[in-house]
Amino acid sequence: MQSEEIRQLFLEFFEKKGHKILPSASLIPDDPQLMFTVAGMVPFKPIFWGKVDPIYTRIATCQKCIRTTDIENVGRTPRHHTFFEMLGNFSFGDYFKREAIELAWEFITQILKIPEEKLWISVYEKDDEAYEIWRNVGIPSQKILRLGKEDNFWGPAGPTGPCGPDTEIFYDTGMEVETADGKEPNPANTEGRFVEIWNLVFTEYYQDENGNLLPLKRRNIDTGAGLERIAAMMQGVYYNFDTDLFLPIINRISDILKVDYAKDQRKDVSIRVIADHIRALVFLISDGVFPSNEGRGYVLRRILRRAARHGKLLGADRPFLYNVVDAVVEKMGKIYPEIVEKSNFVKKIIHGEEERFLQNLNKGLEIVEKVVRESGGKIDGKSAFKLYDTYGFPLDILKDLANENGYVLDEEGFNKYMEEQRKKARNAAGEVEFSERTEYESLNFHTEFVGYDTLETDVKVLKIK
Ligand code: ATP
Ligand code: MG
Ligand code: MG
């Protein structure tokens, strides 16, 4: 089953169950607390908070998401992306636990026809109600894990706010990857054999300043299922990258760089990172994010530079990412017309950024080599910061280099230098932002001023979910 059909079946199913289908909101949320839309619930946050009353009490969407905290996971796990699509159904004071669980179960087993024996469940350890509902659905007790707050309790997003227990549905790929170290397969570890496909959150509490959980006046349902993971499950592949969502992009990369996919594991990692990152770049730029040294724009830079460095590993010495844009537009343009409309602009931005970074990439890599040669495999904080500051190496690249080659990277040292520079930059912030912006203003593309978000904002909010 192709991804397009999954998206459609999901929305049709929930429409039949009385949900209003809404289009995806922008990746840039209308929300000062958040850098990006990180989940399907983000556009509805004011309703969850009780600040706004809902027009519809049942909604379903397929929402574009960006999770920068997963950048390093991309290429390392089979199923984490920076950009991904989240299928979700929401209830605002309408149905609650029982119906939410039954709806998800019906969709997976009746519509997608996944065999029940392939599915596992986790619930919050104190949530006997959810546990009983799953037992009544017919799940044997040994396949319902009771986990702690860290795994199965959502929120609040900040010191106070709505929160509640959740329940997650896992798919057993049957791959014995986790048993290599002699441990039992563990569904709670979703980086190997078991895939977390769907999270159902029961926002029923409000957490006050003292950490007390008070009942909310409106009990809500917030669910999220990754389309890429469902596609992998439906297409019987272990890597999300081997689904129809990514293969056309991978084939384009493989053609352009003349490297075969699925021949060499190291090269596959690079190809997958590029395939992931190019989607993020296309969607972010189309939603109005520009490269810069601050906030959202810097996330864009990090993603682009990491992709360019992986391109270099595959032998690319010239800009090539901009040439992959069309493959993304061909695959996703029907669903997201904004990327068709902006495609030439997107290519222009990517090409310019690639060109500029490539000049520094070679010099930076030479410095890394020299540093590790002289130190016996260490990248000290000062050198790491110099690579960042002078050669435009985001920390992601240094982490990749350290992982690939077994170098020791002094992140703490790097952060110290970084913090010092931030203090200095705060005093001159206006100027920096201005020079970054004028560069793109000449391209005559409208965007909002993104303000002075820092990367931490994103991390803080993401940690919660
Ligand atoms: P994981 O434990 O795998 O990192 P999560 O618990 O962080 O996932 P949730 O916040 O519960 O994910 O998001 C709901 C769903 O969105 C997940 O069950 C998964 O299907 C999907 N999802 C989350 N993060 C990603 C990602 N980085 N790439 C692709 N899909 C994702
Ligand atoms: Mg996660
Ligand atoms: Mg999880």
Ligand code: MG
């Ligand atoms: Mg989860």
